Amino acid sequence: MAVRLDDMDRKILAELQADAEQSLDEIARKVGSSKTPVWNRIRRMKEAGVITRQTAILDPEALGLEACFFVLIRTSEHEAEWQRKFLKALRERPEVLEAHRLAGDIDYILKVRVKNARAYDTFYQALISEVRIYNVTALLSMEEIKATTMLPL
Amino acid sequence: MAVRLDDMDRKILAELQADAEQSLDEIARKVGSSKTPVWNRIRRMKEAGVITRQTAILDPEALGLEACFFVLIRTSEHEAEWQRKFLKALRERPEVLEAHRLAGDIDYILKVRVKNARAYDTFYQALISEVRIYNVTALLSMEEIKATTMLPL
DNA sequence: CTTGAAAGCACTAAAAG
DNA sequence: CTTTTAGTGCTTTCAAG
Secondary structure, three states: OOOOOOHHHHHHHHEEOOOOOOOHHHHHHHHHHOOHHHHHHHHHHHHHHEEEEEEEOOOOOOOOOOOOEEEEEOOOOHHHHHHHHHHHHHHHHHEEEEEEEEEEOOOOOEEEOOHHHHHHHHHHHHHHHHHOOOEEEEEEEEEEEEEEEEEEO | OOOOHHHHHHHHHHHHHOOOOOOOHHHHHHHHOOOHHHHHHHHHHOOOEEEEEEEEEOOOOOOOOOEEEEEEEEEEOOHHHHHHHHHHHHHHHHOOOEEEEEOOOOOOOEEEEEOHHHHHHHHHHHHEEEHHOOEEEEEEEEEEEEEEOOOOO
């Protein structure tokens, strides 16, 4: 899965992560190349799956999504059918921004963005009514110190 | 901070979140409007800070960043000077993708992306040598079930 | 909101290193 | 094999109705 990238590729990726609206000419100038080679490298990296997609980043506060919870989940069930239902529920709920299966005594962690604590409770009640969960701890974020989509290159 | 958005604005945002590479004409067609009004709405939402920026989403696996940790931090220190140093350290480290200050007995949560467990240990040793930390629990992600930048609208 | 028009840009192909 | 040059048609941007 890992793709071979040279220094120029990495510079281009850094520019695209920082600002995907720049023109090819601008990127080419910054990385010390020119339009066509930069365009070819970007195309190759899209085909190779290094660049997944391009998206607009929105401000959650400006949209009224003022509450962010990290949810630690322990479960007693480990059957395939239960897991299938659980994953489906997570993927279908748009307020679940992240979901990971973990190693260790905590089985899952979720990141959930909602309007307020009440909206979180609605989400929580809906989730536990869909699938059996042994233990849930919700961690409420008081302050987003850092949140970036920029991967280190 | 919260901005008033109508249904058309929300449809446009949904399109931009799903794929920011679409042309204005395409977006306009999908939301049932035309080029200029869509362009004006997007400009207004950028000025209002609803749309923060546009970015390329990269595949961490393809870049060889195969390990993801959630780090739960408890601290005994709550002085301004300690906090300043701690936040600075987090903001400067590119492997820290997210950092939140929490309510409750856990003080901070981090999301950290690195090449492997060894790289995490290097990060961890560097962090605890920079700032005094009372207790750290690292949760290792075995599987990214879901990871989206798309906020619910 | 629509039309329309100017400027800029992405993308392609073909030439040159 | 990679870069430069050059051209076409689409897209953004903006002014006027």
